[in-house]
Amino acid sequence: MTTSHDQVKFAYWVPNVSGGLVISKIEQRTGWDIDYNRRLAQIAEQAGFDYALSQIRFTAGYGAEFQHEPVAFSHALLAATTKLKVIAALLPGPWNPAVAAKQIATISQLTEGRVAVNIVSGWFRGEFTAIGEPWLDHDERYRRSEEFIRALRGIWTQDNFTFRGDFYRFSDYTLKPKPAYPLPEIFQGGSSRAARDMAARVSDWYFTNGNSVAEIKKQVDDIRAKARANNHSVKIGVNAFAIARDTEAEARAVLDEIIVKADPEAVNAFGHEVKNAGKASPEGQGNWAQSSFEDLVQYNDGFKTNLIGTPEQIAERIVALKEVGVDLVLLGFLHFQEEVEYFGRRVIPLVRALEAKAAVHAQAAE
Numbered sequence: 456m457t458t459s460h461d462q463v464k465f466a467y468w469v470p471n472v473s474g475g476l477v478i479s480k481i482e483q484r485t486g487w488d489i490d491y492n493r494r495l496a497q498i499a500e501q502a503g504f505d506y507a508l509s510q511i512r513f514t515a516g517y518g519a520e521f522q523h524e525p526v527a528f529s530h531a532l533l534a535a536t537t538k539l540k541v542i543a544a545l546l547p548g549p550w551n552p553a554v555a556a557k558q559i560a561t562i563s564q565l566t567e568g569r570v571a572v573n574i575v576s577g578w579f580r581g582e583f584t585a586i587g588e589p590w591l592d593h594d595e596r597y598r599r600s601e602e603f604i605r606a607l608r609g610i611w612t613q614d615n616f617t618f619r620g621d622f623y624r625f626s627d628y629t630l631k632p633k634p635a636y637p638l639p640e641i642f643q644g645g646s647s648r649a650a651r652d653m654a655a656r657v658s659d660w661y662f663t664n665g666n667s668v669a670e671i672k673k674q675v676d677d678i679r680a681k682a683r684a685n686n687h688s689v690k691i692g693v694n695a696f697a698i699a700r701d702t703e704a705e706a707r708a709v710l711d712e713i714i715v716k717a718d719p720e721a722v723n724a725f726g727h728e729v730k731n732a733g734k735a736s737p738e739g740q741g742n743w744a745q746s747s748f749e750d751l752v753q754y755n756d757g758f759k760t761n762l763i764g765t766p767e768q769i770a771e772r773i774v775a776l777k778e779v780g781v782d783l784v785l786l787g788f789l790h791f792q793e794e795v796e797y798f799g800r801r802v803i804p805l806v807r808a809l810e811a812k813a814a815v816h817a818q819a820a821e
């Protein structure tokens with residue numbers, strides 16, 4: 456029997472930012488308002504999704520004109536659900552760890568420990584300039600994020616917390632109340648060398664952009680080897696834009712339409728920003744360093760994971776990701792409410808069946 460522990464987890468991107476998850480003029484029946492999102496969260500927990508991930512954006516150079524703040528928004532979604540865990544994005548710089556630790560501890564207390572955080576290190580210089588935040592070099596951003604994570608964890612787990620970092624200082628600080636159990640999980644986003652090394656030292660979860668199974672395997676092996684050497688364990692989440700339809704032809708036609716109707720000006724503006732961010736890491740392997748125009752139409756390279764086809768094809772590809780060590784699939788959709796429901800009804804049961812079959816084979820082989 457597979458236990459829930461063995462099952463790949465599912466998350467969806469909270470559309471708390473307008474414009475959906477693709478930079479395209481294709482019709483998207485996705486709202487960014489709270490009523491749409493509350494309903495979506497309820498559909499998602501019914502459908503078997505474990506997590507929802509909210510986004511942080513202060514400004515948008517690429518069409519995402521309206522952006523709700525993720526901590527407040529995540530709390531509203533938690534208040535409307537009973538099982539779903541909601542991951543609130545936090546951006547070191549605008550957030551400092553003392554405020555973040557207290558905000559999240561309170562939400563954790565109010566929601567029986569269902570809140571988590573995603574520490575994003577930032578890629579959008581114009582956004583930092585707009586809000587008067589200093590813009591650090593790529594690897595300095597990660598050094599700050601690592602201190603941020605160490606500070607959060609320290610505040611949440613210790614009394615009389617003392618920390619002397621280059622970015623943050625704490626002296627004999629005791630947070631009361633601390634978060635409820637389980638403690639908020641700490642996710643991070645980013646694929647560069649600095650991002651991976653940070654994951655291998657301090658994060659509970661590493662989130663990466665979409666990619667092929669072979670490329671994801673390289674990242675998983677790299678991070679897990681480094682984490683082992685650090686006596687740390689880290690779980691892996693991969694982004695994907697899912698287009699599940701009754702036939703493969705229908706799903707492919709939707710992808711073609713998204714690309715044909717892409718907004719070239721907005722995609723190129725986004726590409727310009729993120730290519731700078733990707734190249735800025737010293738080894739040049741950051742997110743988006745290899746992305747084509749078509750890839751960039753989905754903000755986080757979600758087409759590359761190829762969860763596009765029939766429910767059966769998608770389930771098999773998810774299990775292939777799991778086999779190389781992926782623990783969670785993060786999903787974006789064109790029409791969120793309808794497609795999250797369809798995914799839960801048609802795809803997740805197939806994944807569970809394949810997982811159960813694999814577990815029986817594994818037991819027989821023992």
Ligand SMILES: Cc1cc2nc3c(=O)[nH]c(=O)nc-3n(C[C@H](O)[C@H](O)[C@H](O)COP(=O)(O)O)c2cc1C
Pocket residue numbers: 509510511512544573574575576577578579643644645646647648649650662663664694732733736740741742743755785
């Ligand atoms: C799953 C995921 C979610 C992310 N969410 C956000 C976000 O909400 N806001 C943001 O500004 N950046 C977000 N990022 C961007 C990362 O924090 C990071 O800045 C970016 O991936 C570039 O990192 P790299 O150069 O280390 O690869 C996200 C990245 C991933 C993979």
